[in-house]
Amino acid sequence: xxxxxxxxxxxxxxxxxxxxxxxxxxxxxxxxxxxxxxxxxxxxxxxxxxxxxxxxxxxxxxxxxxxxxxxxxxxxxxxxxxxxxxxxxxxxxxxxxxxxxxxxxxxxxxxxx
Numbered sequence: 508x509x510x511x512x513x514x515x516x517x518x519x520x521x522x523x524x525x526x527x528x529x530x531x532x533x534x535x536x537x538x539x540x541x542x543x544x545x546x547x548x549x550x551x552x553x554x555x556x557x558x559x560x561x562x563x564x565x566x567x568x569x570x571x572x573x574x575x576x577x578x579x580x581x582x583x584x585x586x587x588x589x590x591x592x593x594x595x596x597x598x599x600x601x602x603x604x605x606x607x608x609x610x611x612x613x614x615x616x617x618x619x620x
Contacts, residue, residue: 508549508615509577509579509582509613509614509615510574510575510614510615510616511574511575511577511583511613512572512575512611513572513573513574513575513610513611514569514611515530515573515604516569516609517570517604517605518601518602518604518605521603523570526571526603527555527571530553531553534599534600534603537596539551541589541591541592541595541596542591543585543591546585547583547586548576548577548586549577549578551574552573553571554571554573555571580613
């Protein structure tokens with residue numbers, strides 16, 4: 508299984524609470540409504556950061572993480588280059604994310620514990 512992790516940075520001027528509420532209550536259902544998502548995404552998890560600092564560590568730069576599981580790397584592209592994604596989801600992401608500050612990682616998991 509291939510894991511696509513997106514490291515999220517909220518749009519400036521949006522509170523953390525408003526970002527979380529929008530991502531959970533608006534964006535998730537819009538994203539999962541796409542036929543390509545229903546066909547290729549095997550699992551979808553949203554994670555949100557606690558707004559805390561840890562002694563000896565720099566402050567967090569990400570506000571959340573989206574984790575998506577696919578059967579193949581090629582299936583990721585089938586979702587994120589689909590016309591329905593570009594015309595519906597990308598404009599929605601701009602409402603709550605700083606897309607230029609976000610990052611991603613394509614990986615496999617090695618469960619230790």
